[in-house]
Structure formats: C-alpha cells, structure tokens
Amino acid sequence: MADERKDTRRQTTSGAESTVIDNPCWGSKNLCSLSHLLGLIDRNTSIILESEDYIVLNKPPDLRMDGDYPATVIKLLTYWYPSHSLQIATDLMQKICNLTKLNDLHDNEIRPCHQLDYATSGALLVGRTREAARKACESFRDRTSDKTYLALVHGHVDIDCPTLSISSEQIVDWIRCFDKERANKSKVNRKQTFKGFQPTSSIFL
Numbered sequence: 001m002a003d004e005r006k007d008t009r010r011q012t013t014s015g016a017e018s019t020v021i022d023n024p025c026w027g028s029k030n031l032c033s034l035s036h037l038l039g040l041i042d043r044n045t046s047i048i049l050e051s052e053d054y055i056v057l058n059k060p061p062d063l064r065m066d067g068d069y070p071a072t073v074i075k076l077l078t079y080w081y082p083s084h085s086l087q088i089a090t091d092l093m094q095k096i097c098n099l100t101k102l103n104d105l106h107d108n109e110i111r112p113c114h115q116l117d118y119a120t121s122g123a124l125l126v127g128r129t130r131e132a133a134r135k136a137c138e139s140f141r142d143r144t145s146d147k148t149y150l151a152l153v154h155g156h157v158d159i160d161c162p163t164l165s166i167s168s169e170q171i172v173d174w175i176r177c178f179d180k181e182r183a184n185k186s187k188v189n190r191k192q193t194f195k196g197f198q199p200t201s202s203i204f205l
Contacts, residue, residue, distance in 0.1 A: 022069060024062030034071040034079065034097055037063070043080055048123060053132035055081070055110075061121040065112060068100040073112065075099060077126060083107040113137050143175070 023029045027036055041060060049056035059073060066074045075096050082092060085107050089095050102108060111133030113125040127133025139145040 022062065022064070022071075024071075026060060026062060032070050034075050035093060037071045037076065038079070047080075053128055054113075054136070055126040055128060057124045057126060059116050059121055059124045061119055064118050065115055066102050070097070073124065074102050074110065077110050078105070078108060081110060081128070083109065114140055143179075 021029050022032050024032050026040055037060070046058050046060075047055060048058050055077065057073070057077065063076075064072045066072050078086070078099070079092065079096050082089075082096075083105055085105065086092055086095060099105065102110075109127075109129045111127045111130055113127055113133050113136035116122060116124055125136060127136055136145075
C-alpha cells in the first residue's frame with residue numbers, strides 16, 4: 001500500500017503542477033503550516049544546543065529542509081532566529097510564510113551544515129553564520145569530525161541470526177576506498193553536468 005503521507009501536488013487551471021502539499025504525521029494536508037507546527041513543538045526542547053556559532057535542532061519528522069512548502073526547517077529557524085530585516089517587521093509570520101527558499105533573505109545567515117531527509121527526525125547541526133557552516137561542512141567532508149550513533153532497540157535478537165564482526169580499522173579502510181572511488185567518479189561526472197551545478201553538500205553555503 002502506498003504511503004498515505006506522501007505529498008500531493010495541486011494542479012493549476014492550465015494543468016501544470018504548482019505548490020506541493022505535504023501530509024505530515026504531525027498534521028494533515030490542511031494542517032501543515034508553520035503556525036500549526038509551532039503550536040505542536042516547544043522551542044526549549046527542540047533546540048538541543050545553542051552557541052554563538054551553532055544551533056542543534058531536534059528536527060521533527062515529515063519536515064522539509066527548504067523550498068516552497070508551508071513549513072520547512074529554514075522557516076522554523078528563521079522564525080525563532082529572525083534576521084535583522086525581519087526583527088523590525090510587523091508581520092513576521094506572514095513574511096516568513098512567503099519565503100520560497102533560503103536565499104530570499106539577503107541577511108539570513110542561518111545555514112544547515114548537513115541535511116536530514118523529509119521523514120527523518122533527529123539532531124541537525126545549523127551554522128548561525130556562513131563561516132561557521134563552512135567550517136562544519138568541511139569537517140564533515142574531510143571526516144575530521146567524530147560521530148556517535150545510538151540505536152534504541154526493543155526485544156531480543158535471535159541468536160541464530162547471521163552477524164558481522166569487523167574491526168574499526170576495517171571500517172576506516174572501507175570508507176577511504178569508498179571516498180577515493182567517489183572522488184574519481186565525480187571528476188568524470190562533473191564534466192557532464194550543467195552550468196551552475198552544485199553538489200547537495202554545498203547548496204547551503
């Protein structure tokens with residue numbers, strides 16, 4: 001059965017597709033606006049860490065990063081951390097809802113340092129300045145940052161299930177081989193891309 005939360009598209013009178021209408025788990029097709037989302041989450045628990053350079057957001061599930069959607073990560077953070085041009089606005093919510101992408105605001109310094117899929121929830125690192133985001137992105141790219149993954153499971157694993165036991169050194173070797181192969185492929189594919197092409201990892205810089 002198809003996922004009922006999959007987005008739908010509204011048809012214009014000419015038959016062309018226009019704004020995407022999401023059907024998030026925290027709302028519905030008719031209740032998926034930024035104001036509705038703000039009524040369901042608490043800023044004090046949604047912001048895991050806040051410093052001068054970075055914010056760590058506990059991203060809700062079924063929320064897009066950016067784009068022409070009623071609610072996005074960028075719109076949420078822009079509402080909580082408005083730029084100077086928005087701080088003096090009398091209709092903050094309306095101005096943010098009218099945004100279609102991050103670059104609509106020339107003085108918006110907020111930049112996600114990586115991405116989480118639409119349906120994925122969890123910790124999202126966000127730079128409060130372009131420079132902070134750039135440094136974090138480079139750290140992720142060069143694998144100089146440390147990541148820890150926590151798996152919460154329920155029940156018991158069948159002892160007859162096949163298991164894989166490998167050392168951390170083997171994992172590092174695999175990652176290096178993968179990075180090298182990906183780098184060689186990108187040199188070839190880059191020549192075939194259109195003018196102005198940007199890899200996903202750099203669209204927010």
